[in-house]
Amino acid sequence: AQSVSQHNHHVILSEAASLELGCNYSYGGTVNLFWYVQYPGQHLQLLLKYFSGDPLVKGIKGFEAEFIKSKFSFNLRKPSVQWSDTAEYFCAVNSYNQGGKLIFGQGTELSVKP
Amino acid sequence: DTAVSQTPKYLVTQMGNDKSIKCEQNLGHDTMYWYKQDSKKFLKIMFSYNNKELIINETVPNRFSPKSPDKAHLNLHINSLELGDSAVYFCASSPLSGGPSTDTQYFGPGTRLTVL
Numbered sequence: 373a374q375s376v377s378q379h380n381h382h383v384i385l386s387e388a389a390s391l392e393l394g395c396n397y398s399y400g401g402t403v404n405l406f407w408y409v410q411y412p413g414q415h416l417q418l419l420l421k422y423f424s425g426d427p428l429v430k431g432i433k434g435f436e437a438e439f440i441k442s443k444f445s446f447n448l449r450k451p452s453v454q455w456s457d458t459a460e461y462f463c464a465v466n467s468y469n470q471g472g473k474l475i476f477g478q479g480t481e482l483s484v485k486p
Numbered sequence: 487d488t489a490v491s492q493t494p495k496y497l498v499t500q501m502g503n504d505k506s507i508k509c510e511q512n513l514g515h516d517t518m519y520w521y522k523q524d525s526k527k528f529l530k531i532m533f534s535y536n537n538k539e540l541i542i543n544e545t546v547p548n549r550f551s552p553k554s555p556d557k558a559h560l561n562l563h564i565n566s567l568e569l570g571d572s573a574v575y576f577c578a579s580s581p582l583s584g585g586p587s588t589d590t591q592y593f594g595p596g597t598r599l600t601v602l
Contacts, residue, residue: 406590410527415576416593460527472517472580473542474591476529
């Protein structure tokens with residue numbers, strides 16, 4: 373069965389620090405990969421997605437992610453975080469022939485100190 | 487101009503009651519979903535509908551019954567509510583018909599259900 377694992381449960385950073393959130397998935401076939409963000413009390417918003425092509429994907433708000441197929445990983449990065457990046461971050465995967473079902477990781481809570 | 491809307495935003499009820507949550511999307515999408523987010527913020531799919539037809543039905547108790555009167559609406563009815571049903575329920579929609587899943591899902595604001 374497909375699964376998604378996010379390495380860090382809670383990350384605390386100071387403003388301007390660099391961010392990397394780990395995400396690994398288990399599935400042998402072709403997958404599509406997503407990072408969603410959930411700001412406090414709000415709904416999920418798409419940060420970025422990978423379907424095919426360049427494995428380095430750029431998203432909104434200065435985020436990027438790199439798909440490394442050999443490592444089954446899709447880590448999220450940002451060179452310099454801001455206090456407004458405080459949120460819950462979810463990695464998600466879906467695959468062909470799964471009816472669009474998204475499998476989510478358990479989420480990483482990011483707290484940025486001003 | 488809300489894309490995916492849910493009502494109510496908060497729902498507090500007693501054990502054993504029956505309640506419904508409504509979801510509407512004005513994006514013209516073909517597919518709609520229900521996800522449950524538990525107290526640890528873990529998100530898991532419950533159902534998906536494509537053009538009023540049930541596509542995904544995960545191992546959800548049959549007390550939960552989705553209903554799609556048209557492709558813009560997907561409601562969730564819950565019978566005999568239990569304490570463990572307390573969670574945030576998110577509706578989502580996506581453009582394509584549930585085949586190659588390269589489309590993005592757009593989420594609603596969530597409904598926080600509290601069962602006392």
